[in-house]
Amino acid sequence: MEVKPELLERWDREHFWHPFTQMKVYREEDNLIFERGEGVYLWDIYGRRYIDAVSSLWCNVHGHNHPKLNRALEEQLKKVAHTTTLGSSNVPAILLARKLVEISPPGLTKVFYSEDGAEAVEIALKMAYHYWRNRGERRKVFVTFSEAYHGDTLGAVSVGGIDLFHGTYRDLLFETLRLPSPYLFCKTASVEDLLSQLEEILREREDVVAVVLESGIQAAAGMLPYPKGLMRGVRELTRRYGTLMIVDEVATGFGRTGSMFYCEQEQITPDFMCLGKGLTGGYLPLAATLTTDEVFEAFLGEFGEAKHFYHGHTYTGNNLACAVALANLEVFEEEQTLSRLAPKIELLRKSLEEFWELDHVGDVRQLGFMAGVELVRDREKGKPFPYGERTGFKVARMCREKGVFLRPLGDVMVLMMPLVIGEAEMEHVLTTLRWAISQL
Secondary structure, three states: OOOOHHHHHHHHHHHOOOOOOOHHHHOOOOOOOEEEEEEOEEEEOOOOEEEEOOHHHHOOOOOEOOHHHHHHHHHHHOOOOOOOOOOOOOHHHHHHHHHHHHHOOOOEEEEEEEOOHHHHHHHHHHHHHHHHHHOOOOOOEEEEEOOOOOOOOHHHHHOOOOHHHHHHHHHHOOOEEEEOOHHHHOOOOOHHHHHHHHHHHHHHOOOEEEEEEEOOEEOOOOOEEOOOOHHHHHHHHHHHOOOEEEEEOOOOOOOOOOOOOHHHHHOOOOOEEEEOHHHHOOOOOOEEEEEEHHHHHOOOOOHHHOOOOOOOOOOOOOHHHHHHHHHHHHHHHHOOHHHHHHHHHHHHHHHHHHHHHOOOEEEEEEEOOEEEEEEOOEOOOOEOOOHHHOHHHHHHHHHHHOOEEOOOEOOEEEEOOOOOOOHHHHHHHHHHHHHHHHOO
């Protein structure tokens, strides 16, 4: 069905309610409607080309329209698109589970599938809670961090800590014990001080289900990286005091921090590791919650004991999604994606230093190939731009003029480029962003 661009724009405004979008403003503006992609580029319905500098919300890894990923989908589609995994299985889901266990921190041996990162976290929360019940303990409290973001289902929101996103739904959520954001806290204190606060909670409370945290960086809060050693310290404390650790690798997994998973850099194995976004290379919705034999075995019993995990989705372990995820992991090996990423991370680090020369840059933050440039009205006084001015979106719109597609987090300009981006394209993205900020 071929539809004129003008009609697509009209129908978009009339019918499509977009996520995280003030639709009154959206309907008043000229917005992008993408039609196709190739490599790191996207084309809109008018044929204009843009570098996808946010990896289509942090999930595209090897570029758009990758021949191996396309082929994996086509070959699986000729067999079957979807079969249920409620009491049956399928070949791609089995092979992918095995592969994920092989590349994950040692000890994570069981894989539960879902469709997105929020569901992966939701599953970890329910599993952890259910684990203690099956062991005869009625634990009910989760320890979380301020400025955390784990997705938008109610359980994931409950362990989140960004008031702008989560405050509206507070009456619907379960209570948590919340520690300060590691990045913000450690500006004036040490990581040991923060770990001491956690230890005090774990020492005094016997009803803690798990400590829940993002892996290495609070990405949705504006790219707030942790001090080195924090996660290792959390793992040591959870082991010492006999509670569980849930690590959210949805944003950081599959190369974003320079290693396959950030947990590797802290040399830890959590009790749960949540994956999403880059799992299929940005092709199809798929997520996974990995856990240990110990957790899994707490759910084993006779059918009449009703100890099994009462959770599932229609498309759990979808054949097509698992097939393309397998191909995605094969591309990592065949194209040596991680080893080729190291010089790009260094190029990004050096280029980000130049942003400090701009008057309206208040902070520059980076973890691996993830970065955020925070915009402020007055750096000396630490004065932000008013929220309603949408300064980040104005800068992003200027970048569009030079063929760079960005999606800011408020007034933080997020850089999450596809891992395969070339140095010339990187330079164009960074030069364009510096230019746009300078126009403020």
